[in-house]
Every structure is written in C-alpha cells, then in structure tokens.
Amino acid sequence: MHKGGQYIWDEMPEENRKILFSTYHKKKVDEPFLEDYEELKEIVYKKFPRQTAGFQFYFKAIILIFATLYVDFWMEYGYVMAIMRGLLYAWVGFNISHDANHSAVSDDWRLNYIFGLTSDYVGISSFLWRLHHNYEHHVNTNNDKDPDYVVIFPVKKYQNIWIWFLLPFLAVKDHISQLYDLMFKRYKDESGRRIGLFLMVLFWLRFYGFALYNDIWNIRWIMISNVILGVYAGFFFLLSHFFEGNRPNGKTTWMRGQVENSSNVGGRWLCFINGGLNYQIEHHLFPRVCHTYYPELAEVVRGYCEDREIAYRHFGGIMENFVSTFKSMIK
Numbered sequence: 001m002h003k004g005g006q007y008i009w010d011e012m013p014e015e016n017r018k019i020l021f022s023t024y025h026k027k028k029v030d031e032p033f034l035e036d037y038e039e040l041k042e043i044v045y046k047k048f049p050r051q052t053a054g055f056q057f058y059f060k061a062i063i064l065i066f067a068t069l070y071v072d073f074w075m076e077y078g079y080v081m082a083i084m085r086g087l088l089y090a091w092v093g094f095n096i097s098h099d100a101n102h103s104a105v106s107d108d109w110r111l112n113y114i115f116g117l118t119s120d121y122v123g124i125s126s127f128l129w130r131l132h133h134n135y136e137h138h139v140n141t142n143n144d145k146d147p148d149y150v151v152i153f154p155v156k157k158y159q160n161i162w163i164w165f166l167l168p169f170l171a172v173k174d175h176i177s178q179l180y181d182l183m184f185k186r187y188k189d190e191s192g193r194r195i196g197l198f199l200m201v202l203f204w205l206r207f208y209g210f211a212l213y214n215d216i217w218n219i220r221w222i223m224i225s226n227v228i229l230g231v232y233a234g235f236f237f238l239l240s241h242f243f244e245g246n247r248p249n250g251k252t253t254w255m256r257g258q259v260e261n262s263s264n265v266g267g268r269w270l271c272f273i274n275g276g277l278n279y280q281i282e283h284h285l286f287p288r289v290c291h292t293y294y295p296e297l298a299e300v301v302r303g304y305c306e307d308r309e310i311a312y313r314h315f316g317g318i319m320e321n322f323v324s325t326f327k328s329m330i331k
Contacts, residue, residue: 018031018034019034019254022034022037022041023037023285023286023287024287024288026041026045028041028042032253033253033254034253034254034255036253036255036256036308036310037253037254037255037285040255040285040300040304041286043300043304044286044289044297044300044301047300048289048293048296048297051104051286051288051289051290051293052104052105052107052290053099053104053105053106053292054292056272057095057099057290057291057292060096060272061095061096061115064088064091064092064095064096065092065096065118067088068085068088068089068092068121068122071084071085071088072085072206077211077215077218077221078221079221079224081221082220082221082222082224082225082228083224083225085225085228086224086225086226086227086228086232087228087229087232089122089225089229090229090232090233091273091274091275092118092121092122093118093119093122093124094233094274094275094277095274095275095291096115096118096275097115097116097119097122097129098277098291099115099275099276099290099291100112100113100115100116100119100126101116101119101126101129101130101133102287102288103288104287104288104289104290104291105290116130117199120196120199120200120202120203121203122203122229123171123174123175123203123207124174124178125181125182125196125199125200126199127182127189127192127193127195127196128178128181128182128196131187159329160326160327160329160330163238166234167230167231167234167235168226168227168230169226170229170230170231171226171227171229171233172223172226172230173230175203175204175207175226178200179200179201179204182196182197182200183197207222208222236274236277236278238325239263239315239318239321239325240262240263240264240265240277240278240280240321241261241262241263241280242325242328242329243263243313243315243321243324243325244324244327244328245260245311245313245328246261246262246263246313246328255285255310256310258281258284258285259284259285259301259305259310259312260310260311262280262281262283263280263281263313263314263315263321263324264278264279264280264281264282264298264313264314264315265278265314265315265316265317265318265320265321266315266316266317267295268295270318271291271292271294271295275291276291276292276294277291279291279294279297279298281298281301281313282294282297282298282301285301
C-alpha cells in the first residue's frame with residue numbers, strides 16, 4: 001500500500017507510480033531516470049536513519065492547535081482575531097497538515113491521518129490535497145503536467161503584475177472549488193470522497209454559516225482572514241517555485257528536474273515558522289522526511305548537487321528571492 005493511501009496509487013497514472021514509490025520508500029527503483037536520485041537517497045537514509053517527527057514537531061503542533069482553537073472559539077470578531085486566524089490557518093497548514101499528509105509525521109498511517117485532519121479544519125480537503133499535491137505537483141514540479149503551475153499561470157502576459165492581485169482570493173477560491181469537486185466529481189475511493197465532503201461541509205458551516213447567521217457583517221472578518229491566508233500561503237509558494245533560471249519541461253533526470261525547478265530561501269528560523277517550506281528542494285526530493293530535519297538535510301543535498309553540477313539555488317533572504325521571482329514572471 002502506498003504511504004499516502006491506496007487510493008492515491010489507484011488514481012495515479014502508470015508512468016508516475018515508480019517516481020512516487022521511490023520518493024516514499026527506502027527500496028531502490030532501478031530506472032535510468034531515477035539513478036542519480038537513488039544514489040542520493042542511499043546517502044540520505046544512512047545519514048538520517050530517523051526521518052519522522054520528533055519533539056520539535058509535536059511541541060509546535062500542540063501550540064498551534066490550541067492557539068487556533070482559542071482564536072476560533074474564544075476571541076471576539078475583529079481585526080486582531082481575523083488577522084491572527086488567517087496567519088494561524090496558514091501556519092497549521094504549513095507546519096502540521098503538510099507533513100502529515102505527506103506521511104512524514106509517523107510510520108503509523110493512523111497518526112498521519114489524524115494530524116492530516118487539521119487540513120480539513122482550516123478549509124483544505126486532506127483527501128483532495130493528498131491526491132493532487134502528492135502525485136501531480138510533486139511528480140511534475142513546474143511543468144505542463146503540474147496542476148499548480150498550469151492553474152496559477154493560465155495566461156503568461158503581465159503575470160508579474162496581475163498574479164499578486166489574485167492571491168487575496170486564493171483561499172476562498174479553494175473553499176469553493178474543493179466543495180464543488182467533492183460534491184460532483186467521482187473518484188475510485190468513494191468512501192474517502194464522502195468523508196472529505198462531510199468534513200468540508202462542516203468547515204463551511206463553522207467558518208461561514210454560523211458566523212453569518214449570528215451577524216451578516218461578520219463577512220468582513222471572514223474575508224480578512226481569507227485574504228491574509230491566501231496572500232501568505234500564495235506568496236511563499238511563488239517564491240519557492242518561480243525564480244530566474246528555473247528550467248521547466250527540460251529533458252533531464254527526475255531529480256535534476258526537481259532541483260532545478262525549485263529553490264530554497266532563508267534558514268532555520270524561516271524553516272521553524274513555515275514548516276520547512278523554505279527548503280523546497282529537499283522537500284520535493286524527500287517528501288516523507290519531517291521538515292525539522294531540512295536544514296541538516298540541505299547540506300547533504302547541496303553537496304551532492306554541486307559535485308554533479310546540478311544547479312542548486314538557495315536565496316539568502318526573502319527580498320532577494322522575491323526580486324528573482326518577479327523578474328522570472330516578466331513575459
């Protein structure tokens with residue numbers, strides 16, 4: 001059974017299965033396009049025999065979960081509450097849901113599933129996320145088969161300008177589109193879809209329904225939270241996937257394509273705040289490694305890439321990364 005769930009394996013195109021199996025399992029896959037990755041994987045597994053979550057993850061998860069529940073159920077609606085909720089939803093998604101839905105929290109699928117439900121709580125279906133993000137985005141980073149790349153950039157002209165005005169609507173777009181998909185699309189795992197739909201309806205009732213029933217003008221606080229969440233999450237996604245020199249759709253090995261189409265920014269503090277998503281290179285190569293190991297893992301990956309002349313991009317700061325991202329979008 002695939003670590004992310006059998007339904008992911010069932011829904012996956014045949015050509016992607018070997019890639020996903022290799023990135024989620026220690027067993028070697030003998031394929032020419034995975035040869036360099038399998039060599040690096042052997043080095044990483046020897047250096048990091050434990051790859052699942054430790055004290056730092058659980059401590060941070062407990063703090064974030066209790067802070068989010070406090071903001072949602074004990075704080076009164078207002079600017080502070082709305083802003084804090086938007087940030088906390090992003091941090092819960094980055095620090096807890098992301099690792100859990102990549103099966104990086106534990107070797108026990110049940111613990112991953114439980115922590116993965118935090119994603120449903122903040123409005124992102126864990127069922128759909130595991131399906132689309134794990135096998136579509138991770139296998140096809142920044143090429144024409146990557147749904148994130150195609151959806152974000154359907155029109156290239158002036159994208160460096162208009163894309164920033166769409167980020168505030170990213171969260172509400174996901175809320176609507178995922179509810180629609182869970183209601184009207186059919187998947188091989190129908191029981192998983194029905195559970196996902198149930199959880200999404202609960203989110204809509206809690207986040208929108210009850211708040212608007214009590215006071216229709218609560219819509220302003222809801223929208224502020226959505227704007228904060230969308231801008232924060234979308235901004236850091238763009239930074240790590242789009243920059244000067246990335247090479248989408250190039251003919252190469254899978255590993256080289258992953259490294260050259262992703263970038264890192266910052267260091268340990270940003271890793272702690274954003275759940276390791278500032279180390280996108282390491283995350284794309286080793287999605288089952290908990291984010292708390294990324295700073296040390298990056299040293300191993302960077303050394304391997306430099307020895308083999310694989311372009312490895314690590315920006316020192318957010319502004320440097322932003323400038324490169326902005327320039328890369330100019331068409």
